[in-house]
Every structure is written in structure tokens, then in C-alpha cells.
Amino acid sequence: MSDLTSTAGETDGRTGLHTSEAAKQRLGRRYRAEARFKWLGAGAVALAALFLLILLSTIVAQALPAFRMNYVTLPVDLSAERVDPADPGAANYDGIVNDAILAQFPAVTGRQERRLARGLISSGAPPLLRDRVVDGDVPLGGTVEVALPLDDFADLYLKGLLAEEGRVQRLAGTVRATVEEGAATLAFTDAAILDRAREAGATAGEDGALALTASTASLLVRLDSGVFKLTGVAPADDGARAEAAVLRPLADAATAADGEAGLRVIATPEGQRKITDQEVVWIDGLAERGLTQTTWNTIFLSSGASREAEMAGIWGAVVGSALTMLVTLALSFPIGVAAAIYLEEFAPKNRLTGIIEVNINNLAAVPSIVFGLLGLAVFLNWFNLPRSAPLVGGMVLALMTLPTMIIAARAALRAVPPSIREAALGVGASKVQTVFHHVLPLAMPGILTGTIIGMAQALGETAPLLMIGMVAFIVDVPGGFTDPATVLPVQIFMWADFPEPAFQQKTSAAILILLAFLVLMNAIAVVLRKRFERRW
Amino acid sequence: MNRILVTTSAAALAVAMSAGVAAARDQIQIVGSSTVFPFTTAVAERFGQGTGNQTPVVESTGTGGGMKLFCAGIGESHPDFTNASRPIKDSELESCMAAGVTPVEIKVGFDGIVLANSKTSERVDLTKEQIFNALAKNVVVDGAVVENPYTNWSQIDSALPDKEIEVLGPPPTSGTRDAFVELVMEEACPEAIEEADGCTQVREDGAYVEAGENDNLIVQKLEANPDAFGIFGFSFLDQNADKLQGSTIGGVEPTFDNIASGDYGVSRSLFVYAKKEHVGVIPGMAEFIKEYTSEAAWGPDGYLADKGLIPLPEADRAQQREDAIALKGMGS
Numbered sequence: 001m002s003d004l005t006s007t008a009g010e011t012d013g014r015t016g017l018h019t020s021e022a023a024k025q026r027l028g029r030r031y032r033a034e035a036r037f038k039w040l041g042a043g044a045v046a047l048a049a050l051f052l053l054i055l056l057s058t059i060v061a062q063a064l065p066a067f068r069m070n071y072v073t074l075p076v077d078l079s080a081e082r083v084d085p086a087d088p089g090a091a092n093y094d095g096i097v098n099d100a101i102l103a104q105f106p107a108v109t110g111r112q113e114r115r116l117a118r119g120l121i122s123s124g125a126p127p128l129l130r131d132r133v134v135d136g137d138v139p140l141g142g143t144v145e146v147a148l149p150l151d152d153f154a155d156l157y158l159k160g161l162l163a164e165e166g167r168v169q170r171l172a173g174t175v176r177a178t179v180e181e182g183a184a185t186l187a188f189t190d191a192a193i194l195d196r197a198r199e200a201g202a203t204a205g206e207d208g209a210l211a212l213t214a215s216t217a218s219l220l221v222r223l224d225s226g227v228f229k230l231t232g233v234a235p236a237d238d239g240a241r242a243e244a245a246v247l248r249p250l251a252d253a254a255t256a257a258d259g260e261a262g263l264r265v266i267a268t269p270e271g272q273r274k275i276t277d278q279e280v281v282w283i284d285g286l287a288e289r290g291l292t293q294t295t296w297n298t299i300f301l302s303s304g305a306s307r308e309a310e311m312a313g314i315w316g317a318v319v320g321s322a323l324t325m326l327v328t329l330a331l332s333f334p335i336g337v338a339a340a341i342y343l344e345e346f347a348p349k350n351r352l353t354g355i356i357e358v359n360i361n362n363l364a365a366v367p368s369i370v371f372g373l374l375g376l377a378v379f380l381n382w383f384n385l386p387r388s389a390p391l392v393g394g395m396v397l398a399l400m401t402l403p404t405m406i407i408a409a410r411a412a413l414r415a416v417p418p419s420i421r422e423a424a425l426g427v428g429a430s431k432v433q434t435v436f437h438h439v440l441p442l443a444m445p446g447i448l449t450g451t452i453i454g455m456a457q458a459l460g461e462t463a464p465l466l467m468i469g470m471v472a473f474i475v476d477v478p479g480g481f482t483d484p485a486t487v488l489p490v491q492i493f494m495w496a497d498f499p500e501p502a503f504q505q506k507t508s509a510a511i512l513i514l515l516a517f518l519v520l521m522n523a524i525a526v527v528l529r530k531r532f533e534r535r536w
Numbered sequence: 537m538n539r540i541l542v543t544t545s546a547a548a549l550a551v552a553m554s555a556g557v558a559a560a561r562d563q564i565q566i567v568g569s570s571t572v573f574p575f576t577t578a579v580a581e582r583f584g585q586g587t588g589n590q591t592p593v594v595e596s597t598g599t600g601g602g603m604k605l606f607c608a609g610i611g612e613s614h615p616d617f618t619n620a621s622r623p624i625k626d627s628e629l630e631s632c633m634a635a636g637v638t639p640v641e642i643k644v645g646f647d648g649i650v651l652a653n654s655k656t657s658e659r660v661d662l663t664k665e666q667i668f669n670a671l672a673k674n675v676v677v678d679g680a681v682v683e684n685p686y687t688n689w690s691q692i693d694s695a696l697p698d699k700e701i702e703v704l705g706p707p708p709t710s711g712t713r714d715a716f717v718e719l720v721m722e723e724a725c726p727e728a729i730e731e732a733d734g735c736t737q738v739r740e741d742g743a744y745v746e747a748g749e750n751d752n753l754i755v756q757k758l759e760a761n762p763d764a765f766g767i768f769g770f771s772f773l774d775q776n777a778d779k780l781q782g783s784t785i786g787g788v789e790p791t792f793d794n795i796a797s798g799d800y801g802v803s804r805s806l807f808v809y810a811k812k813e814h815v816g817v818i819p820g821m822a823e824f825i826k827e828y829t830s831e832a833a834w835g836p837d838g839y840l841a842d843k844g845l846i847p848l849p850e851a852d853r854a855q856q857r858e859d860a861i862a863l864k865g866m867g868s
């Protein structure tokens with residue numbers, strides 16, 4: 001109105017209200033404002049997309065190694081002396097697996113060394129082998145080639161996540177090695193090895209010898225089939241001499257070798273990594289002989305939790321989540337829809353229903369842990385239901401999602417045009433017939449949207465489950481509603497808290513599984529919604 | 537539509553009813569400390585694999601929460617074991633006895649608490665007094681109790697690096713924090729402060745950052761910030777030895793051997809309590825105690841040592857094993 005009066009004075013009859021210079025400027029301003037707003041909006045969307053991309057790509061990049069797993073294929077003695085064909089489950093599988101791995105390293109004798117070598121194979125391998133034998137997957141009688149899972153540190157090493165590859169470089173000149181009582185003396189014709197030792201951080205003693213310890217980089221010399229770890233290097237008249245430990249003996253237990261050699265430098269000092277030089281050499285040896293192979297990690301996708309990172313699986317938590325969500329849906333959907341129908345279509349509008357409405361709205365905002373306390377007090381202590389059971393978890397989460405569902409369902413019912421109800425009543429339908437034959441089908445898409453929001457919220461909850469014992473370490477995959485179980489977000493939370501580095505990748509992989517579960521759940525809701533969708 | 541609604545509600549009702557008849561429990565239930573959790577879970581898993589018993593369910597509820605559940609009573613709905621990162625309190629023992637529960641105490645090992653920083657930074661030598669001066673809310677300067685004025689380590693002692701004090705540690709709800717306060721702060725506490733605020737107050741001006749219960753998060757933050765220090769359990773230092781170094785406290789480095797021998801001053805005992813009344817009722821109780829106290833589990837070369845538990849001295853292990861297997865109850 002003020003525009004009209006202010007510009008009216010400038011009008012000279014020919015330039016109209018909307019064609020004056022001021023009007024054009026105003027118009028330009030409005031267009032610019034619109035363009036600005038569009039750009040801001042697009043920018044906001046782009047920024048959100050960028051963050052999502054960064055989030056997803058970090059998780060995916062972290063998670064990918066967890067979906068692959070390294071096995072070592074060893075000949076395993078399953079003859080009748082070791083495994084009684086009448087009772088294959090009772091055999092000593094620990095011993096069988098230990099013998100299989102120790103057979104690969106005939107030079108290993110000491111107790112500590114044997115322990116180290118046994119540690120290359122996962123401690124979950126013997127039970128796994130037993131299960132496969134009992135199931136008949138592995139034939140009995142005689143020696144059989146079996147793929148056994150590697151320990152998590154060996155696995156991480158082969159994935160290149162623990163110590164840098166460190167290519168083998170040719171050494172100038174030749175090297176002569178003499179082995180005596182487990183230790184070796186190496187004679188280098190080229191003195192460059194001294195520089196290498198200095199680069200590795202070795203400090204010179206009084207006699208000019210360089211000592212290599214667990215806090216310096218490791219120098220591994222490869223000569224023929226032997227691998228020697230230098231412990232001290234000293235200059236000599238014709239090059240350099242070095243003391244070394246034998247990590248892999250020469251072929252045929254020879255005591256001397258001569259020839260060109262390769263050098264591998266592992267820059268991280270041995271004292272600072274969880275894998276020793278000896279283990280590195282052993283694993284490399286197994287890999288060179290073609291005994292290790294990387295496969296799709298079926299253990300992760302098919303088993304329950306474990307304290308051994310390489311044996312830990314997500315399937316127990318997936319089943320637990322599915323069972324819990326089923327209970328939640330079975331309880332909250334019918335109760336929520338029924339409550340919404342009653343409140344919206346049948347209940348008189350009075351003070352009591354007003355109070356109920358306010359309470360439902362408030363309940364939707366109550367912190368979820370409160371429902372956990374309620375579950376503990378009512379379901380566990382009063383009803384005496386079992387702890388850690390998906391049934392109780394589902395009931396608690398159903399209580400939590402009910403308000404959300406009721407509010408969404410009421411909004412959906414309210415959005416159905418009154419003409420539909422009036423028409424139904426007009427042709428003589430009863431109130432119940434009107435609601436169930438006409439109003440509810442039309443409101444269904446909206447109700448399903450509310451349901452999926454509530455269910456997605458329930459899927460991600462950990463806090464209320466803490467009180468009823470579902471934040472727990474459970475190895476067995478649950479088989480029913482009253483078996484102890486845990487759920488996906490709890491599994492993620494627990495893995496994030498374990499100190500072993502291999503669990504970091506498992507955590508990211510479990511997040512991806514949780515996202516996949518959510519997408520699947522949403523997809524089902526979208527399909528159902530499409531079926532119910534009506535237009536008027 | 538009508539039919540769908542009726543079927544789903546019938547199903548829901550059926551599910552709810554079926555729960556009323558919970559089957560007798562044939563599975564051990566364990567609750568308690570999150571510090572002992574990684575060790576007890578490892579034992580539980582081996583126990584399940586080795587003996588053919590069902591794998592026990594281990595919950596991480598915190599020491600206090602675990603005690604409450606454990607002492608609530610006898611019967612299938614109450615847990616059989618509880619983990620604790622401190623000995624049972626007198627008040628807890630009383631409530632246990634009142635409910636007819638006789639706890640059997642098993643001391644399973646030690647856990648060291650370390651102050652560590654990134655390997656890219658220099659290692660520092662600290663005393664408990666210096667740590668107290670860096671982290672306490674109130675300190676004594678020139679004989680007077682004042683609010684902590686130190687912002688740099690070098691202000692406390694010129695031998696320390698000239699870096700801002702920034703320590704990431706657990707929140708007050710954590711057992712690690714309780715133990716740290718008890719073993720470092722209270723020990724180094726001057727008398728004047730003991731009278732003023734009781735030695736347990738940690739400064740709140742930003743020099744001490746509460747980094748949450750997740751120790752892995754602290755490890756990652758220390759990697760990113762070489763000037764910061766972190767407080768956490770020894771097992772996290774052990775597993776991340778390529779990235780972190782532990783500060784020496786009182787001249788002693790936090791290593792496996794130093795903690796085991798008791799030389800390193802910031803360590804605490806870890807406990808598992810068994811419910812005597814459940815032995816023989818819940819299957820596998822006695823076998824589980826045997827597994828936990830076997831040399832293969834808690835010995836110096838056992839699998840718990842690989843997980844970061846620091847074993848008791850040999851004589852203590854033998855004594856504890858004997859008492860545990862004989863089910864020597866407390867308070868009787």
C-alpha cells in the first residue's frame with residue numbers, strides 16, 4: 001500500500017505503476033533476492049551432500065579391510081590316530097592345529113618360539129576345524145589340506161595395515177654367511193651396510209661397532225633361502241662384518257652360504273609394533289610358498305561376537321536386532337494405530353482426552369534411558385521376564401516408539417478429507433465401517449511413514465537396552481525371542497571400545513551393516529506405502 | 537485391513553504371553569566393571585568353546601551397577617558373577633549378606649593406569665606431586681591454597697617441557713578415574729588441600745578434558761595432538777605401543793613387568809565375585825571358576841596376558857586358585 005502511494009506521485013500518465021524506473025529496480029531486487037535464495041538453498045543441499053559423502057567414504061574406507069580375511073592352507077593330520085571317526089568331536093584339535101603350523105617351521109625348537117609360531121594361527125581355528133569335521137565338511141582319515149584363519153595381527157600385516165611393506169633392495173657386492181649355534185656372522189664385501197645401519201638409528205660403541213636393538217629400525221638380510229636379522233655391524237678391512245640372528249635357516253640346514261643378497265628395512269622399530277621380525281619373516285615365508293590366500297570374510301558375516309578380532313562376527317547382532325524389531329513392530333504398530341484411531345475418530349473432545357494428548361506429545365520427548373528404567377522395574381523385576389532377551393528389548397523399544405507412532409498416525413488420519421467420511425456415512429456405512437473401509441486405507445501411507453521413523457529410531461537405540469541387560473557380550477547367535485541377544489548399535493559400541501586395532505575396522509564394517517539393515521527396513525516400508533497410496 | 541490388524545495384534549499378544557513361561561536358565565550370567573569386561577569375555581568364550589557348556593553372557597554395567605544386581609538376591613533372575621575394578625565395599629557386602637548372597641572373592645590380576653603421549657613428542661618423567669599440581673582444582677603455592685594457576689608444564693618444574701597442560705581423561709563416572717584419583721591425586725595431596733576440598737577435585741578450566749569412557753577415542757586424539765597427554769588403562773598403551781609412549785611416574789616406566797612386580801605405583805587389583813549359592817544350581821559355575829583361575833588363562837603366558845591383564849605373583853595365584861575352587865565365601 002505504501003508503494004502505491006509513494007509511486008503514484010511520480011506517475012505522469014504514460015509510465016505506469018509497474019513500468020517506472022523505481023518499479024524496475026524493485027523488480028530487479030526481488031528477482032535477485034529469489035536467485036540468492038535459490039543459490040543458498042542449493043548450497044545448503046550441496047554442503048549436506050558433501051558431509052554425507054565424507055562420512056560415508058571414511059566409514060567405507062575404514063571398513064573395507066574387515067570384509068576380507070586371510071587364511072593359510074596347511075596340511076592337517078586327521079588320521080584315525082588323531083581323530084576317532086566314531087566320535088570326531090572329542091579329538092584334541094588344539095594339538096592338531098599346533099602340529100600343522102609347527103610342521104611348516106621345522107627349525108623352530110624353543111618353547112617361546114613355538115608359542116610365537118602357534119600364535120600365527122587364530123585361537124579360534126581349532127573350534128572352527130572341529131565344527132567343520134563334525135559337520136562332515138572336511139573328510140577324515142589321512143592328511144587333508146585345510147584353510148585356517150590367521151591371527152588378527154598376521155591378518156593386519158598381510159593387509160598392509162601394521163608394518164610398511166619395505167621392498168627388498170639388492171645389496172652391492174656379495175655377502176658370506178656362516179651359521180653357528182643359531183647365530184650367524186655375515187661378511188659384506190661392500191661397506192654400504194654401515195650407512196644403512198646408521199640410517200636405522202644404530203649408535204656406535206667404543207670400538208666403532210653399530211648396535212641394532214629393538215628400538216632401531218630392523219635390517220633383514222636375505223641370502224639364498226635364509227633370512228638374517230642384523231644385531232650389530234662393524235667395519236672390517238674388506239667391507240663390513242655383522243652379527244645376526246637367524247630368522248629363517250638356510251636350505252638343508254647348511255652352515256654357510258655365499259652370494260648376492262637382498263636387504264629389507266622395516267622402519268618401525270620392533271619394540272613399537274605388535275608383530276615381531278620373526279613373525280614377519282614367517283608370514284612372508286608362508287605367503288611366498290603360496291599358502292596364504294585372501295577371501296571374502298564369511299566369519300564376519302555369519303558368526304556371533306568374539307574377543308578374538310579375526311573370529312568376531314556381526315550375525316548374532318543382526319539376528320538380535322531383527323528379533324527385537326519384530327517384537328517392537330508387533331507391539332507398537334497395532335497399539336499405536338488403534339490408539340490413534342480411537343483418539344481421532346471416536347473419542348469425545350473433552351478435558352480427559354486433552355490431557356491424554358498432551359501426555360502423548362510429552363512422552364515422545366522423554367529421554368530413551370527412562371524407558372530402560374521402566375523396563376527394568378516392570379518387565380524384569382515384576383513380570384520376571386529373562387534378562388538380555390530380545391523380547392524385553394522389543395517391549396521397551398515399543399514403549400519408546402509408541403508416542404511417535406500415535407502422533408504420526410493421528411496426523412495421517414486427520415489429513416483424510418472429511419468428504420470421504422461424509423460420503424461413507426451418507427451411503428449408510430456405520431462409523432466403524434467408515435473408519436476401517438475408507439479412512440484407514442487412505443491414511444495408511446502416512447501411518448507407515450510414522451512407523452518407519454519410529455522403527456529407525458528404535459533400531460539405533462542403546463541406552464534403554466543397557467538397563468535390561470542387552471549391552472552384553474554374547475557369543476551364541478540367538479535362536480528365539482527369549483535367548484540372550486544383543487543388537488547392532490550395541491555391538492558397534494562394544495567393538496569401538498576394545499583395544500585391539502583390528503576391531504577398529506570391524507566397527508566401521510558393523511556401521512555399514514547397520515546402515516544396510518536400515519535401508520532394507522525402509523525399502524519394505526516404501527514398497528508397502530506404494531501399494532496403499534491413493535490419490536483423490 | 538481389519539484382518540491384518542487383528543492378526544498382528546494376536547501375534548503380539550502371543551509373543552507377550554509366551555514370555556511368561558521363561559525356560560530354566562542353563563547359561564551363566566555375568567555383570568559388572570567395564571575394565572574387567574575384556575578379560576572376562578575372553579574367558580567366557582574359551583569356556584564355551586572348550587567345555588561344551590553354553591557361552592556365558594557378560595554384561596558391562598560398571599562395578600557399582602554390577603554389585604547392585606549381584607547382591608539383589610538368589611535365583612535365576614539374578615546374575616552369577618560380577619566383575620569389579622575395586623574390592624567390594626562393606627556396605628555392598630552387607631546388602632549381599634542381607635539378601636542371602638555369599639560372594640566368593642577372586643582377585644584375577646592387576647591393571648595399570650598410564651599417563652601417555654604421542655611418540656612424535658618427547659617422553660616425560662613425572663612424579664605424583666607434579667601430576668597433582670597439573671590436574672588438581674586447588675593447589676598450594678607459597679603456603680596458600682589457591683585455584684590452580686599452572687598453564688604450562690614448565691611452570692610446575694623447569695625440567696618439564698614448555699608446553700600447555702592438556703590432559704585427556706575419563707569422566708567422573710568411570711572406574712579408571714576413581715582409581716586414578718585414589719592412586720595419584722590422594723597420595724600426592726598436601727594436607728592443606730585435604731582440609732579444603734578432600735583431594736578429589738580435578739580442575740575444570742579446560743586443562744583436563746573429559747574425553748568420555750571410550751579409551752580408543754583418547755588414543756586417536758593423542759595421535760592427532762602430540763602436545764596432549766591421556767589417562768587410560770595399560771592395555772590400550774600395550775596395544776598401541778607403535779603410536780604412544782607412557783610417561784614414567786616416580787621414575788618407573790609403565791611396562792608389563794613393572795606393573796606385575798608392583799614397582800609402578802599407579803596400578804589396581806581387578807576382581808571377580810562368584811555367587812556361592814548358585815554353584816551346582818546354574819550349570820558350569822565351578823568349571824568357569826576353574827577356567828578363569830587356570831594358568832592357561834591368567835598365568836604370565838596365558839591368553840589373558842595377551843589381552844593386557846597383568847598377572848598376580850605366582851604364590852598369590854596359587855592361593856587365589858585354591859580359595860576360589862574351595863568356594864571360600866566372604867563374611868562368614
